[in-house]
Every structure is written in C-alpha cells, then in structure tokens.
Amino acid sequence: MLLRAADFIARTTAYLAGLVLIAITVYTLVEIVLRGAFGISSNVLVEFVGYGLAAMTFLGASQTMRAGGLIRINVLLQFAPPGLRRILDAFCLACGIAIVVFGSYFVWFDMQRAYERGYETDSVVPLPLWLPPLGLLVGMVAFVLDMAIQLVMVLAGKVRLADESMETV
Numbered sequence: 371m372l373l374r375a376a377d378f379i380a381r382t383t384a385y386l387a388g389l390v391l392i393a394i395t396v397y398t399l400v401e402i403v404l405r406g407a408f409g410i411s412s413n414v415l416v417e418f419v420g421y422g423l424a425a426m427t428f429l430g431a432s433q434t435m436r437a438g439g440l441i442r443i444n445v446l447l448q449f450a451p452p453g454l455r456r457i458l459d460a461f462c463l464a465c466g467i468a469i470v471v472f473g474s475y476f477v478w479f480d481m482q483r484a485y486e487r488g489y490e491t492d493s494v495v496p497l498p499l500w501l502p503p504l505g506l507l508v509g510m511v512a513f514v515l516d517m518a519i520q521l522v523m524v525l526a527g528k529v530r531l532a533d534e535s536m537e538t539v
Contacts, residue, residue, distance in 0.1 A: 373529065376519040380432035383512045387429035390505065394422045413494045425505025428470075432516040456524060463521040467514055474510040477503050 401415045434440055447455055483489075484499035491497045523529035 372519050373523060376432075376516050376523070379512050379516045379519075380436055383429045383431075383509060383516075384433035386505075387426045387433075387509075390422045390426045390429065394419050394426075417491075417493055421502040421505065424503065425509055428506055428509025428513055431509065431513040435513075435516070435520075456527065459524045460521060463517050463524060467517045467521065470510055470514050470517070474507060474514065477507050477510065481507065 397418065398415065401412060404410050404412070431440070447458060450458060481500040481503055489499035491499055491502065520529060
C-alpha cells in the first residue's frame with residue numbers, strides 16, 4: 371500500500387511537471403509570435419518561466435529519483451554487501467528528507483509572511499507574492515512524502531534504491 375502511494379505521488383507530480391513544461395513552451399512560442407509579428411511583448415516571460423522552472427524541478431524530483439537520475443555516488447554501492455547498501459540507501463534518503471524539509475520550511479515561512487503582509491510581485495503583472503513559489507512548495511512536500519515512504523520501504527527491506535531504477539527486493 372505504501373509503495374502504491376509513493377508511485378501515485380511520483381506519477382502525479384511528474385505529470386504536473388510535464389504540464390508546466392508544456393505551459394512554458396506554449397507561452398514562449400506565443401511570446402515569440404507577439405514579438406516577431408506584432409512588435410509587442412507581455413514583458414513577464416522570463417519571470418513566469420522562472421516560476422515554472424522552480425516548480426518543475428521539484429515536481430519531477432520523485433520520478434527522477436525512481437529513474438536513478440539524481441546524483442549519487444554509486445562507486446561504494448556497487449561493492450557494498452546488501453545490509454550495508456540498505457544502510458547507505460537509508461542514510462541518503464534521510465539526508466535528502468532533512469535537506470528538503472529544511473528548504474520547504476523557509477519557502478513556507480516566506481510565503482506565509484508575504485500572505486500576511488499582502489506583498490505583491492514588483493512586476494508588470496502584480497501577483498500576490500505567496501503565489502509564485504506555490505508550485506515549488508507543492509513539489510517539495512510531495513518529494514519529501516515520497517522519500518519518507520521510500521525510507522520506510524528501504525528500512526523494511528522491501529525496496530532497494532538501484533543504480534538504474536528502483537528495484538523490489
């Protein structure tokens with residue numbers, strides 16, 4: 371059941387990351403047409419693409435972890451016996467959880483402060499300042515949940531973080 375929940379989180383956030391990528395691409399193409407054909411611009415392309423890239427990074431993190439695409443030092447893991455490998459995988463997951471929770475706290479704190487004070491972006495399109503990092507925070511929370519589920523599964527000996535992809539033991 372936990373593994374299915376982790377799969378659902380990873381798949382859903384990966385689809386959301388894909389939708390953000392499509393939105394960025396479409397918006398960039400529209401901006402190119404506006405500038406090239408009509409000589410006008412929305413003047414917020416770079417800002418909105420930046421928001422989208424931040425969201426996309428963490429929305430896609432769970433699926434990237436499952437595909438073995440996150441940076442890991444596999445030199446030790448390939449020679450480690452299964453028990454030590456499980457400990458090292460658990461250590462990597464625990465460190466990842468700690469780092470992302472730490473970052474998530476400060477993103478949340480900044481969003482909460484901006485909401486309470488009514489801050490807006492200093493841009494052509496003034497948005498509430500808590501809104502742009504929302505996708506980033508959702509991605510970070512989903513990534514932490516997925517890593518926590520994976521940590522439980524690794525400690526139980528049911529899943530191994532493999533070199534190429536997640537393997538069920």
